[in-house]
Amino acid sequence: ETGVTQTPRHLVMGMTNKKSLKCEQHLGHNAMYWYKQSAKKPLELMFVYNFKEQTENNSVPSRFSPECPNSSHLFLHLHTLQPEDSALYLCASSQDKEYSSYEQYFGPGTRLTVT
Amino acid sequence: GQNIDQPTEMTATEGAIVQINCTYQTSGFNGLFWYQQHAGEAPTFLSYNVLDGLEEKGRFSSFLSRSKGYSYLLLKELQMKDSASYLCAVVDSNYQLIWGAGTKLIIKP
Numbered sequence: 001e002t003g004v005t006q007t008p009r010h011l012v013m014g015m016t017n018k019k020s021l022k023c024e025q026h027l028g029h030n031a032m033y034w035y036k037q038s039a040k041k042p043l044e045l046m047f048v049y050n051f052k053e054q055t056e057n058n059s060v061p062s063r064f065s066p067e068c069p070n071s072s073h074l075f076l077h078l079h080t081l082q083p084e085d086s087a088l089y090l091c092a093s094s095q096d097k098e099y100s101s102y103e104q105y106f107g108p109g110t111r112l113t114v115t
Numbered sequence: 116g117q118n119i120d121q122p123t124e125m126t127a128t129e130g131a132i133v134q135i136n137c138t139y140q141t142s143g144f145n146g147l148f149w150y151q152q153h154a155g156e157a158p159t160f161l162s163y164n165v166l167d168g169l170e171e172k173g174r175f176s177s178f179l180s181r182s183k184g185y186s187y188l189l190l191k192e193l194q195m196k197d198s199a200s201y202l203c204a205v206v207d208s209n210y211q212l213i214w215g216a217g218t219k220l221i222i223k224p
Contacts, residue, residue, distance in 0.1 A: 004157070042119065043212075090157065103160040104160070105160070
């Protein structure tokens, strides 16, 4: 049990669908992250929230829309995705983004397939 | 650009020792992490190095040389459960984690 939960664990959606991924952390952390993990590629940082404020948006297409209503919850809203968006989407949290020694705690991920 | 290099795959025998290398070129350096990721599971923290030298934690040790842009993860007395991917990640000058693609370690009996 890592203290970070994600739902759903698996998602299949068509290119015209709208869906949302949910992440919740029970660790009292202040920073939350969305990553995309594709086979044999480095983890790609998508978005970072620190104290509920978005601090990073690494040139992510607008079909991905994050939402952070409070320090414990993070959402990723998906619409009009492409097949190349199929990947494992990982959520992570850490005590604070600005301190390099704080490790990130990851959720189990959502395996997304876009058909 | 920023780059983290680690071998794609390694094979080792149960009970043996294996060293997984990581070299990096980043804009600034504020530490290096190693994570373990079993297939279908979340990455989990193994170690953090910010100063040169060897950090030992049970069967796992991590080494850092900042002047060489180099780190390694040493796994001793390998067990079948050590079969996993090992991810190297460097904290750059903006406190952003730059990730390697991971090394898949296969342990054979």
